[in-house]
Amino acid sequence: MRYTFLLYTDPADLAHMTEADWAAEKEVYGSYIGALHAAGVFVDTDWLQPVATATTLTLKGGTRQVQDGPFADTKETLGGYFVVDVPDLDAAMTWAEKCPAAKTGKVEIRPTAMGDG
Amino acid sequence: MTDTARAAEHAARDSYGRLLAYLAARTRDIGLAEDALSDAFAKALEVWAREGVPNNPDAWLMTVARNRMTDRQRHVARFHTNDEVPDMPLPETVQSLPDERLELLMVCAHPAIARDLHTPLMLQTVLGIDAGQIARLFMVSPAALTKRLGRAKAKVRDAGIPFAIPGPEALPDRAGAILEAIYAAHTLDWVEPTDSGGEEAIYLADLLVRLLPDFPEVMGLAALIGFGHARRDARVVDGVLVPTGAQDVALWDGSLRAYGDRMLARAFAHHAPGRFQLEAAIQQVHMARADTGETDWAALNQLYHALLRVAPSAGALVAQAVVTGRLHGPAAGLEALDALAPQVGADLQPVWAARANFLSQLNDPRAGPAYDQAIARATDVSLVRFLEQQRRRHLDRI
Numbered sequence: 001m002r003y004t005f006l007l008y009t010d011p012a013d014l015a016h017m018t019e020a021d022w023a024a025e026k027e028v029y030g031s032y033i034g035a036l037h038a039a040g041v042f043v044d045t046d047w048l049q050p051v052a053t054a055t056t057l058t059l060k061g062g063t064r065q066v067q068d069g070p071f072a073d074t075k076e077t078l079g080g081y082f083v084v085d086v087p088d089l090d091a092a093m094t095w096a097e098k099c100p101a102a103k104t105g106k107v108e109i110r111p112t113a114m115g116d117g
Numbered sequence: 118m119t120d121t122a123r124a125a126e127h128a129a130r131d132s133y134g135r136l137l138a139y140l141a142a143r144t145r146d147i148g149l150a151e152d153a154l155s156d157a158f159a160k161a162l163e164v165w166a167r168e169g170v171p172n173n174p175d176a177w178l179m180t181v182a183r184n185r186m187t188d189r190q191r192h193v194a195r196f197h198t199n200d201e202v203p204d205m206p207l208p209e210t211v212q213s214l215p216d217e218r219l220e221l222l223m224v225c226a227h228p229a230i231a232r233d234l235h236t237p238l239m240l241q242t243v244l245g246i247d248a249g250q251i252a253r254l255f256m257v258s259p260a261a262l263t264k265r266l267g268r269a270k271a272k273v274r275d276a277g278i279p280f281a282i283p284g285p286e287a288l289p290d291r292a293g294a295i296l297e298a299i300y301a302a303h304t305l306d307w308v309e310p311t312d313s314g315g316e317e318a319i320y321l322a323d324l325l326v327r328l329l330p331d332f333p334e335v336m337g338l339a340a341l342i343g344f345g346h347a348r349r350d351a352r353v354v355d356g357v358l359v360p361t362g363a364q365d366v367a368l369w370d371g372s373l374r375a376y377g378d379r380m381l382a383r384a385f386a387h388h389a390p391g392r393f394q395l396e397a398a399i400q401q402v403h404m405a406r407a408d409t410g411e412t413d414w415a416a417l418n419q420l421y422h423a424l425l426r427v428a429p430s431a432g433a434l435v436a437q438a439v440v441t442g443r444l445h446g447p448a449a450g451l452e453a454l455d456a457l458a459p460q461v462g463a464d465l466q467p468v469w470a471a472r473a474n475f476l477s478q479l480n481d482p483r484a485g486p487a488y489d490q491a492i493a494r495a496t497d498v499s500l501v502r503f504l505e506q507q508r509r510r511h512l513d514r515i
Contacts, residue, residue, distance in 0.1 A: 002275045088279035089229055090287070111276050 002043060003092040005082040009048060009105030010075055028100045029105040036084060043096065044084035051077040076105060082114070121165045132175055133245035138221040139214050140182055142280035144190075147224070147242055147270040153185035154178070175214075215457040217244055219328040220280040226294035227278050235298035236305075241266060243324075244317055254305050292329055294360050296338050296393065299325065303342045318342050319373075326380070336384035336395030343377035344400035346370070358503040366407040374404055392428035395420055414443045431461040439471050466494035470504060477511040484511050 017025070036042035056067040070077065082099065086092050089109070096107045127294040133154070140150035157178045171177045225231075237255065240246045250264060252259035272278070283291050303318035320337040329335050351368035352359060359365075381401060384394050399420045406412050421437040434457045442450020454472055461468065473487035488508035495501045 003277075013168060087279070088277045090228075090279050090281065092277070093229070109276075 001088065001092075002083060002085050003089075004112055004113065005092075005096050005101075006078055006108040007082070007099070007101035007105060008076040008079045008108065009043065009079045009101060011077060012075075013016070013104060025100070032098060032100055035098065036082070036095065041084045041086050041091075043085050045080065045082045047080040048078060048084050079105070089107060121162070121170060132178070133358055134173070134218050134221070134243040135214055135216055136178060136288060137242055137245070138217040138280075139179075140222075141242070142187065142217045142220055144186065145275075145277065145280060146186075146274045146417075148267065148274070149186055149189060150182070151242070151270075153182040153189065156185045157181035216328070217280065218324065218346065219282060222295050222325070222328075223282060223291055224273055224278055224280055226291065226298050227273075228291075228294065229276060229278060230269050230272065231265075232294075232297075234265060235294060237262060237266060238269060239295075239298055239321060240302065240317060243321065246317070250418075263332075292332055295325060296334060299342075300338060300393070303345060309350070316346075319346055333384040333387035333389050334391040334393050336380045337391060337397050338396035338464040340377040340380035340384065341393055341400060343373050343380060344404055347373035347377065347404070352497045356499055356502055357506060358497070358499040360503075361403045362406070362412055365482075369404065374407070377401065377404075388422070390427070392424065395424040395427060399424070412443075414440055418444060431465060432467065434461055435465065435467040435471055439474075442471070442475050447478040450475040451479075464494070466491060469494060473504070473511075474507070477507065480515050481514060484508075 033042065033045065051070050054070040056069065056071045058065050058067075079101070084092065084095055086095065089111075092109050092111075096102060096109050099107050101107055129362050137147075137150055137154055140154060141147045144150065161174070161178060161179055165171070165174075171388070222239060222241055226235045226243060230238065237248075237251045240251050241248060241253075248263045249259045252262040282288065299318055299321045302321065305318075318340050319339070322335070325326060325335050326339050331471050347370040348361065348364060348368075350370070351364035351366075354365075377397065378401065381394065381397050384397075402413050402420065417440050418437070421433060421440055424433050425437060435454075438450060438453035438457060441453040441479055451472065454468055455477070458468070469487055469491035473484050473491050476484035476487055484510060488504055488511065492504045492508070495504060
């Protein structure tokens, strides 16, 4: 089954990070991605620019409405995602636990509706 | 009762959990398996009455349930196309099926399922108790509970919660969650001792002992529930709660007490004491009064010390203070209660009840108001009556 990990962090927690911290962070994620590849479960990942860059658009209600900012204003914001292909939720939870974002924020695990596509 | 009805009921009681676990494990769809199995039981009542009970009722039920599952799945358009009901060989008897109730219990107590649904899910799926009855036991609305259970089963199916026994590093936590859920079923019984909840908790604990034979805490829980249930007839007399130390030991169930002793001895042989073993040991000391005529408060003191190290809780702290009062007198008991106020708060019902009791022993007039406070916070009718009785005795005496 395919699962998407939605990585949520509080930008305030990242505000104090130095360049060296970011380099270390990048390395940590690099080895996590390496582990996902080695296990043959990696499907996809991406990082999102800070929430200040977000634009939200809707046609619901008949008119095109564009909003400056994210759809929901929350303290913890969506910062990136991983897609993995593993047998079940237990396996997905094990990988989510290893995800570096779990230490600094929250990882929401969602099965993908397209299944094994 | 007709043979047909008896055969159907027998099959229901003995086979329900095993058949459901087997059917659900193969599709991860508990709701579908439940619907199919209940259709099969309904059809059995109708067909067996007409044509007689088949030689192999379990295989008959399995066949009908499996066909129902296939029918239903064809009717439901879903994203997954690989969700065909897999081939299931017909069993000779339900006993020849692999027993997958442990896998089902692991699903019911999965960390991805809300904790307060663990016990209701177990009662419904493993024991086949209907949601209305479970709702009464938990004092919640049947409609709301049915809805939440339905959503939980949909999550099991759609989120891919596995019917599997986790690996050695995750197993202790998951077994712990199952124990907590069975313990919750047991504590429900304390609220309403006439309800069947106690029987169900013993059934589940004893089943788990057989499914997880190497976990001493499982045997500890079985012992704890056995001891608790052994006192079911002595616990409330004429609608008034009777504390363990004042119960008529002739009303205790000897065979359940022996079961508790046996389970606890087996658990201790593993030399890995834990919360449930210690709680059971505390009950065992209380029940030894049936042989010795007195309660060994010094032993209880040691056991509570050990319990508080392993699993500190407000209830155990208050119980420890009560033991202190028994060992060293009511003044020492009051001191112990004062000392634990910062940890448990001064307004806890058992703290007021213990305080009232100690004050009363000291003929202190503050006992009356303390009983008022304890009564105002008691939610169980038999406990209220007991406290009112104690208050009356206190007021008559001073």
